[in-house]
Amino acid sequence: MKKILLLIAVVLGATTINAQEMYGEATYMSKVKMDNSWMEGDREMTPERRKRIEENMKKMTEKTYVLKFNRTESTYKEEVALEAPGQGRGWGGMMGTMMAGEKYKNINEGMYTEQRDMMGKTFLIQDSLPQLEWKITGESRKIGNYTAMKATATMPSGEFDWTNFRRRRGGNAEEEAAQKKKDSIAQATGDLTEMFEKPDEIVVTAWFTPEIPVQHGPDIYGGLPGLILEVNAGNTTLLCSQITINPEEREEIKPAKKGDVVTQEEYDATLKQKMEEMRQRWSGGRGRGRGR
Template sequence: MKSISIKLCVVLITLFSNTLLAQEFQGKAIYQSKTTVDMDNFGGRQMSEEQKKMITERMKSMLEKTFILTFNRTESTYKEEEKLETPGSGGGPWRGMMSSFTGGPQYKNVKESKLLQEQEFFGKQFLVVDELETLEWKMEGETKQIGQYTCYKATAVKKVDEMDFMNMRRRRDRGNDEKEKAEKSKDSVDRDDPMSELEVPKEITITAWYTPQIPVNQGPGEYWGLPGLILEVNAGRTTILCSKIVMNPEEKEEIKMPSKGKEVTREEYNQIMKDKIEEMREMYGGRGGRGNRRF
């Protein structure tokens, strides 16, 4: 009996120690995110190089961001670094719409496959609740050094959210589809509507670089599921690169689920955005009117 009691105590102490370690272990990674935009996709063919440069510069604050990933073995938060807004970097209602695609604080729980994100859209606060997407990663065998860490390459095919405007592109030429060409030629309204010439691809190939030297299956944004912290992601026109890592900082930050806003699913939130975009298209001239030029 005494032997059994000792073994039981050892097991309980081990379990307690592992739980304590899991709670205490924490890391912080700083990521630089940059998205490139092909101005020709947004009417840039009719713009001068000076106009393209001016618009690209005004969009810089939306396309180049710094994020902080705070993580332990099972949970993480991913937040944009707070910065003072540059004077003259406005953009009216369209800026409000575009800023919604990056969202607010994001929480991941890889053990429970849970993803939560605060999202402010035109002055209204939402809490988007979703399941973590499980990507089928393919280990490529290539390695490279990122800072002091040896990283391994992995790729996966990811479905693109239908409202992901960061991956928007001009529609592919469907010259072989005579029926579609004929229907399009009959519809002069669609020819005059710039949004009708754009599309979001159904899927893109993701390239990630992870390091087993930090053995957690966490990463920036919604990316996760590799045997090591993901330090770099290339997804469509966006590159996310880790620039600094602090392991077990002296002042630990509480990792907690966001709670602000009306709780909605991703599908519900997408529908809210669709309705607002349609409202704005009508407000700004919509279906081929003069206001469409301003759009």
């Protein structure tokens, strides 16, 4: 461990002057390992429908993001393709709302700002950056042209972090049969709490390079002595595919200004309320359809 810390200190010391004016852009690819077991054994689901569902889930989870950073600030946002007319509505649109958003981070202030749209209304979430207790393991490997070091931490699983949801399972055949009945009811009513559960905490593994001496990383992650090139958090992987340091053309790094200012807790409470309203409307529509 002493050798690892010495290496970090040497690299940081050699590049401190250059870091004063550093500007960089890093592209990340996301991938989520989804639990699709809830579709197994559903006799009413055709192979074509299952394929459509899996393709839509893949589109929602395999995305490209760009991190733009200087020494103390960064912005992180998705490269969004234009949607066809009619897309982005209903539950799919709500799930997109839960994932999307332009995030600005200021390390010196320990704060982040994230702009999100929810059903036609724009919010500006402003809150403190999460403080992860990273443990540098001493392992290293090459990622592209950079030497990366491994660090791990644990963090709470967010209330709306649906990527880590997993299907509830029975301990034996009888309990599993009972769970499948609950699954059917959950799909009919739109109340998925009886169908899925989530862990209280997730393990985060990050690979960072002290060769780029900034404390930034994708999404909410950062605070290590080097740019984070890869993150494995629960079922989600974020992998850096391209890095450009000090290009001639640079974008100003600044937070979004438009939207109603709320804390993360306030935004989550509003989102939860909107989701419940949508579930009740959807469930009521299904109920009327069954009654005809």
